[in-house]
Amino acid sequence: MTEHRTVVNRTTGQQEDGARPESRDRERAAAMTADVERLVCCESPSDDLAAVARSAELVARMGAGHLGAEAERIVIDGCTHLRWRFGRTARLLLIGHHDTVWPVGSLESHPFEVREGVLRGPGCFDMKAGLVMAFHALADLIAAGARTQVTGPGARIRWTASPCSSPVTRSRVRPRPGSSSRARPAPTRPPSCWRPPDRAGP
Structure with a gap:
């Protein structure tokens, strides 16, 4: 017996019958891989503000395409x-x-590549692939008509420490009554496990 399921077309917002789950999974994987490649190929080192700005514009366009809404800059x-x-x-x-x-x-x-089922490239794991997954997941919720009440993603928040991003984050966080919200101290230097291979060492 052939399995048929009702799905929502994220472009039209209309329900479509007869889509095979395995076919949809392949299409989704290909689309997400293409999005990750676009982000990875737009290099964005933390200390290069011009490069980060270019990356931000790419993330903004990608997010708008998936979410149907422009980002606040x-x-x-x-x-x-x-x-x-x-x-x-x-x-x-x-x-x-x-x-x-x-x-x-x-x-x-x-270089960006997918070899033996592993996606590789600068920043692909931390965390450009994560942004792509967030965009696709939110787009599915919106297409399904879910009542989304979400702020994010896409802030430029450096994992090493980012004083300038703290106001953006704190403005959206309100602790529950009786609880406290305190930021953990930033590390004095990046942990060694995150160094790119060609920069390894003390």
Whole structure:
């Protein structure tokens, strides 16, 4: 027996019958891989504000395409942060970053590729693939008519420490009565496990 399911076309918003789950999975994987490739190939080292700005514009266009809404741009100390809001009251906060520890030119020695089922490239794991997954998941919720009440993702938040991003995050976080919200101290240096291979060492 052939399995048929009702799905929602994310482009038209209309229900479609007869889509095979395995076919949809392949199409989704291909679309997500293509999105990750676009982000990875737009190099965005944290200390290069021009590169981060270019990456922010790409993330903004990608997010608008998936979510059907333009990002709010917040520039602090020359750093571009992006914010999407859905619903009247935000109950879920998604935080991400599109800058990386990889300097411009890293693509020459570490090009984007999918080899033996493993996706590779500067910043693909931390965390450009995560942004793509967030966009696709939110797009599915919107297409399904879910009452989304979300703020994020896409802020430029450096994993090493980002004083300029703290106001963006704190403005959306309200602790529950009787609880406290305190930021953990930032590490004095990046943990060794996150260093790119060609930068390993003390």
